[in-house]
Amino acid sequence: MSSSTYESKMAMAKKVATTIASVATAAMLVRKAASDYMPPEFQNHLYFTFRNFVNKFSTQMTMVIYEFDGFRFHENEIYKATQLYLAARISAEVHRLKVAKSPSEKNINVAMEINEEFTDVYNGVEFKWTLTSKQMHKFDLRALELTFHREHRDLAVNEYLPFILNDATMRKQEEKTVKLFTVNSKMVYSGHTTTVWTSVNLDHPSNFSTLAMDADLKEMVKKDLDRFVARREYYRKVGKAWKRGYLLYGPPGTGKSSLIAAMANHLNFDIYDLELTDIKSNSELRSLLVATANRSILVVEDIDCSVVLHDRVAVEAAKKKGNYKLTLSGFLNCMDGLWSSCGDERIIIFTTNRKEKLDPALLRPGRMDVHIHMSYCTPSGFRLLASNYLGISQHERFEEIEDLIRKVDVTPSEVAEQLLKDDDPDIALDDLVEMCQMKFERKMKKTEAKARKEELATKVNEKKVEDVEVTCVPISIA
Secondary structure, eight states: OOHHHHHHHHHHHHHHHHHHHHHHHHHHHHHHHHHHHSOHHHHHHHHHHHHHHHHTTOOEEEEEEESEETTTTEEOHHHHHHHHHHHTTOOTTOOOEEEEOOTTOSSOEEEEOTTOEEEEEETTEEEEEEEEEEEETTEEEEEEEEEEEGGGHHHIIIIIHHHHHHHHHHHHHHHOOOEEEEEOGGGTTSSOGGGSEEEEEOOOOOOTTTOOSOHHHHHHHHHHHHHHHTOHHHHHHHTOOSEEEEEEESSTTSSHHHHHHHHHHHHTOEEEEEOGGGOOOHHHHHHHHHTSOSSEEEEEOOGGGSGGGOOHHHHHHHHHTTOOOOOHHHHHHHHHSGGGGSSSSEEEEEEESOGGGSOHHHHSTTTSOEEEEOOSOOHHHHHHHHHHHHOOSOOTTHHHHHHHHHHSOOOHHHHHHHHTSOSSHHHHHHHHHHHHHHHHHHHHHHHHHHHHHHHHHHHHHHHHHHHHHHHTOOOOOO
């Protein structure tokens, strides 16, 4: 390259640099003068005019997703979903992050800070995200700006944003804490349906791997639950409400509550504990059911002892006195009538100690689809409990205990109570053997007493028959 050509190019470069610097300086002076001497309304007008002029020559499109929607400051679902989505995908190219954690949350939340950018790729198309904030009516209004090529507008609206919403829903479900809801009786008639239920975190550790149930029965329940949650489109196709009913029946202490907790932890569903004896009318029941959320388990314990079993005579008498009771027909209508369609992915669990006491109308499929018998402790259940509580899988007293468990009715809760008494396996198992032997002795005494009673009754009946035969001797008449 000749020296003259080189000098001319250098002169041109200096001229361009000087021009750019002059324009930048002028722009800064204009911006400062505008901010100092022009009213905000005029500044906004100039800004939007300039932006619209530039946009006419741009191939890019920007969508603005505000944190709140409207003057009532309703949360924007797309904004919240995008925050969750981006928090899981932001990479090292983002230099500033916002970190937070509330007392009720398990994990630390990480998000982009204001004016940071992140480029995401979906189906081979680049989407650039920017977090912005500006003052509006004395509030900091945050927004996420999504920038992409104009030709991909339909892809962004019809596929990309719905994908983000679905991804966020799944993440929230995975990260949420299971809650136990109970009825707040003071709010039932207040008209505030969202406050009818009060909640606490369900910290119950029960799960299917530690549940002292028959292995085949546990596997059946797990498969039934997984099949239910995967059949959304099937329920829509056949026109049925997306719900499933379970009946857990058996003696007290056989693990009904533990099974419910294990089901909730397996599905990550909240539990709504409904005490029917506290409900005064069918309309009150409807209000409570409408206020429950999707992906939840409604539990009605001791259904055989509830007021829904009042006969029609008792119900009519209560109506005449002005004391309206919850009726069986009203309860059934809420279970599988129109009211049952006021939500999706619901599970209803009923528990009872006496299945034979239930009205047949409650037991039919569609109301209680799966009947699960919660039996007394079995040898396999005992071994699982011993592994959970004592950390052992074998012991010299196992065979003796298993033999006793086959002979007596002992509940899993009774076995667990004995295993909790001492950390030393020898002492804990000795106590369990002693308890089972006492049960066996009482059972034998009852059996012997019953046999003696039956033997005595048989002798009494035979004596009566003999007396009747004696008194009924035919008399010959001369």
